[in-house]
Amino acid sequence: MTIRVTRRWRPRSLFQLVLLAFLVVMLPLGVLMFQAAQALSELSRLADVSARQAVEETRRARTLGILALELERSARQYAVVEQESLLDIYVERLGEYRDLLAEQRELLGEEGDVAVLARQLELLERLPELPRELFEQQLAIFPAFAERTESMRRATNRHIDARIETIRERAETVQARLWLQTAALVSASLVLMLLFSWLIIRPVRQLERRILGIGSGAPRSTARPVQGPAELVQLDERLDWLASRLEELEAEKQQFLRHMSHELKTPLASVREGSALLADGVAGELSPPQREILELIDASGGELQRLIEQLLDYNLLQHNRQVTPERLDVATVVREVLAKHRLALANKGMAVSSFDGPLEWSLDHTATSRLLDNLISNAIAYGEDGGVLEIRARRRGDRLEVEVANSGEPIAEADRPRLFEAFYQGQARRKGPLKGSGIGLSVAADCARIQQGQLELVEDPRLAVCFRLTLPAGLHASLPLNPELALEASHPARN
Known part of the structure; x- marks a missing residue:
């Protein structure tokens, strides 16, 4: 064009x-x-x-x-x-x-x-x-x-x-x-000299803003056309073409993910419904070995469904970067998330220790729940069998700190710089029949950033792994993620 x-x-x-x-x-x-x-x-x-x-x-x-x-x-x-x-x-x-x-x-x-x-x-x-x-x-x-x-x-x-x-x-x-x-x-x-330097630098800076806008997902309608030499104007046109192609590819990716989720969830729902019917004895009484195999199928189906939901959450966070803050009791949110993992924690034999409320804070319920869900899932998948899971929260001035710590194998030093990167698989082996997607803690990090917070790996004197969520006070509604934050290097964590 x-x-x-x-x-x-x-x-x-x-x-x-x-x-x-x-x-x-x-x-x-x-x-x-x-x-x-x-x-x-x-x-x-x-x-x-x-x-x-x-x-x-x-x-x-x-x-x-x-x-x-x-x-x-x-x-x-x-x-x-x-x-x-x-x-x-x-x-x-x-x-x-x-x-x-x-x-x-x-x-x-x-x-x-x-x-x-x-x-x-x-x-x-x-x-x-x-x-x-x-x-x-x-x-x-x-x-x-x-x-x-x-x-x-x-x-x-x-x-x-x-x-x-x-x-x-x-x-x-x-x-x-x-x-x-x-x-x-x-x-x-x-x-x-200053005039001509400005004439040369101005279109270069416009191109730089265009590139940052493309990288941060800013709409093309807000970009002003570059005014300068023909080569830079042509480069701006190429960037505009590149932005349109990226939008097309993004739309195709969205369509692919929607179709994939549908195509995967439909047969998966049938498998889980069939396993539930077998467990209820609709086709007859099951022997103990058969029931054990059925429980394995149902657990694997649930794990597969969770991985699909994580992938959809990751895709959603890449495009919907707005929050709706409300005054909530953090302890209540933690209990809601722990309730979802009650059976998995029981099967793991992990002792859970959580802080007592009330502790009210302005936060986005969906993003915070999704963040805690991924942290707890990560602790269950990589934590020690029969180990300890602790969830702590405290105020520090105008900031809230929430820590999720678990016993088990410490995170390798080589994995720490990249563990918040999407789809990165660390050296630690996941416990269970299925391999992780590598996006769990990437989703958690995005949930922290869209609330102007930070998720980081910190040292704990008692437990091997400890993630700390830091949230500021006075979160504003419909606050988009800063594009510069999206380009920052990932904090040490584990997917």
Whole structure:
């Protein structure tokens, strides 16, 4: 069958959903990496350009200082020796200084030192045209000229330092922006991761609930269709098909058990009725050996009828897990059950000891009677011939404890973990002509669980086998069995 789920969008496969989740989660991180690379590239380019300019400007300022010294030296040498070559050198260095100063002015602008140097340079350009006396007088300008050149070099250094500081502030701004972007984009990635994890885990948990529902027998109409990738939706459809098949098989099992009980009970009733007629002497008086054989047939027929009823009780408990509590005297319920086994106990030669009432408690009469019936039957089948059967009850706070103990062979340690499993046969051999069904104490355990109680095997200082039933107070009507309890491991007991 196919379940159509209406939605805006759904990935076609789990692989597509995982791939999409990976791409979407990585997208903010990719954007972050791209922006970080762009910012680092910009800072690197800016630092490279600034470094080149700083080297060039520093070299230019240093060259201007050297040219200022060469100008002064060549001028003073010319004043002493009056060689025209020295004047040519002066003019050449002056031109180089003028060109470098023009480039430096583009960097520093019209600062005080640059403007003064420009005016001093105009005076120095007129020196070659002056007479010797004036030429020597104008040589006094060179110390101030050299000082201004040195001041311009220091201004250039300050300008370079200011540019470096600007780059540093820009780097800090970029770093702060990258941290904010990292926090925002990584948070977005985490949110997307949680979103896609939820999209993947949600259908898996829905499938888990479906499986638990199938195991606990919950009706299919209460299950919501799985919404998710196509593989999980298809798996949900397969689970739905499996649930329908299990319901069909369960119905077939119920029908088989009903037919089997009918087919077995009808000839069994005829056998028991015939044995009763023979015992009453309808066909004539019986000899002692014949009567002994007849009693064996009747006892075996009764045992077979009890096994059939146990099987039907087990099947009933698997489907009708509701209780109808009422305020009852526990001692009265125990006496009713013991009355059913009076002949079997007498044939076994067992001494019965039971507690005195009244002891009122809220419990389900049918489930409690069936539980005690199976415990007493178990004691008769496995207990010691001529032994002891004790039934004890006591209050412990808000709980009731009922113990059924008998003498005989202790339960083997290897059997204890599985003795409450249905159809499990332990190592102990059943006394009597028929073999047990292996579901007696499984039915008893279910009767305890549907009343929110517990049946367990406990140690007794005097008797070999002791089962303890613990029931809580305030049992509510029509309380279904918790599905988780149905899946719990069985408590140690014996079938």
